[in-house]
Amino acid sequence: MAPLPPKFDISRPEIARVVAAFYESVRQHPGLGPVFAVHVADWPSHEAKVTDFWANAILYERSYDGNPLKVHRDAGNVRPGMFETWLALFEMTLRSELTSDQAAAWSELAHRIGRSLRAGVVEKTKGPGGIPILR
Numbered sequence: 001m002a003p004l005p006p007k008f009d010i011s012r013p014e015i016a017r018v019v020a021a022f023y024e025s026v027r028q029h030p031g032l033g034p035v036f037a038v039h040v041a042d043w044p045s046h047e048a049k050v051t052d053f054w055a056n057a058i059l060y061e062r063s064y065d066g067n068p069l070k071v072h073r074d075a076g077n078v079r080p081g082m083f084e085t086w087l088a089l090f091e092m093t094l095r096s097e098l099t100s101d102q103a104a105a106w107s108e109l110a111h112r113i114g115r116s117l118r119a120g121v122v123e124k125t126k127g128p129g130g131i132p133i134l135r
Contacts, residue, residue, distance in 0.1 A: 003060060004060040006058055006059045006060070007057075007058045007059075007105065007109065008058065008101070008102060008105035008106070009101075009102065010058060010059075010098070010102050010106070012051070012055050012059065012061075014097075014098065014102070015051055015054045015055055015058065015059075016047070016051045017097060018054075018093060018094065018097045018098065018106075019047050019050050019051045019054065020047055021093050021096070021097050022089065022090055022093040023036075023043060023046070023047055023050075025089050025092070025093060026089065027043075029085075029089060031082070031085055032082065032085060032086060032089065035075075035077050035078065035082065038075075038077060039075055049064070049066060052064035053066065053068065057109060057113070058106070058109065068113075068117060069116070069117060069120040072117050072120065072121055073120060073121060078121055079121070080118050080121055083114050083117065083118040083121075086114070087110060087111060087114050090107075090110055091103075091107055091110075094106050094107055094110075
């Protein structure tokens with residue numbers, strides 16, 4: 001069986017470059033930096049894992065075997081409102097690192113995945129009867 005074609009025209013090295021540029025921005029971000037700093041001690045390893053995630057999502061590689069929903073739920077300090085900030089920073093990175101077609105295609109995919117992750121985190125942050133847990 002022939003491998004599936006990529007969702008859009010991009011190479012693994014381009015994906016890795018975007019991931020590295022994005023996390024450089026995350027580390028400097030006043031809101032997101034501290035959230036990630038609590039969980040990520042080894043940035044090269046984290047970036048490699050995230051590169052594998054995106055290579056799987058875009059190129060259909062089979063290099064990623066994690067569970068991003070579980071990771072974000074279990075983090076304990078990820079709040080639903082952070083996804084908008086994360087996506088805005090990711091959008092800026094995509095626009096600065098890629099062609100407009102590549103950036104638009106990846107952005108659409110990131111927003112779809114972000115909605116799923118946000119929904120999973122929101123679900124986790126509700127108490128009995130669906131009442132939001134705000135802290």
